[in-house]
Amino acid sequence: MLERISYRPIDCESLPLRLGERAELLAPLGPATGWRVREVGDGNLNLVFIVESDKGSLVVKQALPYARVVGESWPMSLDRAFFEHEALKRLGARDPGRVPDLKLFDPAQALLVMEHLTPHKVVRRALIEGEELPRLGEHLGLYLARTLFRGSDWSMPTAARKADLALFSGNVELAGITEELVFSDPFKDAPLNRHTPGLEAVAQAVHADRALKIAAQEMKARFATCAQTLLHGDLHTGSVMATADDTRVIDAEFALYGPMGFDVGVLLAHLWMAFFTRKAHRPDMRAAARTGDQLLATAETCWRVFAAEFSRLWRTERTGILGGRDLFEDQGDAVGSEAVLARHLDTVWRDALGFAGIEIHRRILGLAHVAEFEVIADLGLRAALERTALAFGRHLAVNRRDVNTVELDTVDAVNRVARDMERQ
Numbered sequence: 451m452l453e454r455i456s457y458r459p460i461d462c463e464s465l466p467l468r469l470g471e472r473a474e475l476l477a478p479l480g481p482a483t484g485w486r487v488r489e490v491g492d493g494n495l496n497l498v499f500i501v502e503s504d505k506g507s508l509v510v511k512q513a514l515p516y517a518r519v520v521g522e523s524w525p526m527s528l529d530r531a532f533f534e535h536e537a538l539k540r541l542g543a544r545d546p547g548r549v550p551d552l553k554l555f556d557p558a559q560a561l562l563v564m565e566h567l568t569p570h571k572v573v574r575r576a577l578i579e580g581e582e583l584p585r586l587g588e589h590l591g592l593y594l595a596r597t598l599f600r601g602s603d604w605s606m607p608t609a610a611r612k613a614d615l616a617l618f619s620g621n622v623e624l625a626g627i628t629e630e631l632v633f634s635d636p637f638k639d640a641p642l643n644r645h646t647p648g649l650e651a652v653a654q655a656v657h658a659d660r661a662l663k664i665a666a667q668e669m670k671a672r673f674a675t676c677a678q679t680l681l682h683g684d685l686h687t688g689s690v691m692a693t694a695d696d697t698r699v700i701d702a703e704f705a706l707y708g709p710m711g712f713d714v715g716v717l718l719a720h721l722w723m724a725f726f727t728r729k730a731h732r733p734d735m736r737a738a739a740r741t742g743d744q745l746l747a748t749a750e751t752c753w754r755v756f757a758a759e760f761s762r763l764w765r766t767e768r769t770g771i772l773g774g775r776d777l778f779e780d781q782g783d784a785v786g787s788e789a790v791l792a793r794h795l796d797t798v799w800r801d802a803l804g805f806a807g808i809e810i811h812r813r814i815l816g817l818a819h820v821a822e823f824e825v826i827a828d829l830g831l832r833a834a835l836e837r838t839a840l841a842f843g844r845h846l847a848v849n850r851r852d853v854n855t856v857e858l859d860t861v862d863a864v865n866r867v868a869r870d871m872e873r874q
């Protein structure tokens with residue numbers, strides 16, 4: 451894409467010199483001589499700085515030309531900053547107030563300046579610390595319904611939809627990372643894989659598990675071929691920041707067109723992984739039980755709010771190429787349109803279960819692990835919890851067609867499986 455002859459990574463010292471003249475920072479922060487800068491990036495790919503002054507604060511995010519999690523041996527295109535910017539604009543327009551305000555995008559420096567979300571915490575960290583986030587499930591359910599519906603053929607006119615599909619097809623490098631790291635590597639002996647000591651036999655069993663590998667391949671086919679809507683593409687609990695009453699979605703660089711169930715399933719997988727690790731982080735049994743109930747309730751609320759809001763949008767905003775009002779409502783057949791909706795939600799639910807099961811595997815057996823497991827110092831306990839989560843993930847991926855959809859009792863059934871597996 452862009453020639454970036456002048457691209458240079460920023461550091462804490464150079465940031466005020468490099469950005470100190472930009473009006474977008476000067477206005478909220480005042481002169482650069484008063485800026486205090488710290489690097490806070492703990493993700494796998496980018497530099498993230500918080501810039502504070504006595505007047506205010508902002509976040510500066512810059513893409514690196516390699517994957518931070520591996521190092522310079524894994525070169526990566528800087529174009530992901532462009533796709534993140536394009537995606538955040540769209541996601542923010544589709545669910546206003548749910549992503550950070552964008553202040554500046556500098557394509558040559560692969561750099562984004564945005565609102566500093568404070569006192570928000572990264573949700574993964576908040577959940578490890580046992581924090582209660584009572585609005586999280588509701589907010590994320592609404593966000594999923596609005597962004598997934600409004601980015602789809604049911605909402606968008608055909609020309610805009612196809613232009614967007616073409617645009618985000620360019621995010622090929624990050625799509626390729628997901629295709630390999632999520633759907634393939636964990637199910638074979640891949641060089642970047644790692645796992646907790648003690649899980650060798652489990653990893654071998656996964657590599658030999660034909661039913662699971664078929665499920666992984668089926669989900670990969672859904673991901674690669676079903677360009678249903680604009681996805682966030684990496685919607686785990688590290689991509690969400692929250693307080694007790696606000697929730698924001700960040701880090702949209704993996705955005706691409708794909709199946710709705712992918713964003714839903716990845717998010718549910720991370721809530722369920724938080725559930726499986728709660729006892730390691732909450733030694734008090736009653737506190738752990740309470741945290742567990744909250745996590746399952748958050749996952750359940752997220753799905754139910756998603757389904758309800760998606761249904762509302764279906765009934766009120768179905769103006770896109772797939773609208774279908776001419777076949778149903780216009781002929782006095784609202785029942786027919788409800789049947790199409792029910793079938794679609796059923797597909798999203800089963801896809802979400804499949805993607806959740808695969809996501810759990812890749813976070814335990816693949817390259818990119820998650821803190822709720824990684825910070826458990828007792829490796830025996832960590833391996834035991836990971837085994838339980840893998841068993842649950844396998845159940846979701848392999849049996850996704852037999853887990854009934856939408857109704858409360860279905861979500862309860864999934865929760866019961868999780869609890870039963872823990873007792874084994």
Ligand code: SR1
Nearest residue numbers: 494517519628631684818
């Ligand atoms: C090399 S990137 C590894 C992972 O980090 C990102 O957050 C995505 O989840 C990706 O799969």
Ligand code: MG
Nearest residue numbers: 493684689701
């Ligand atoms: Mg990220």
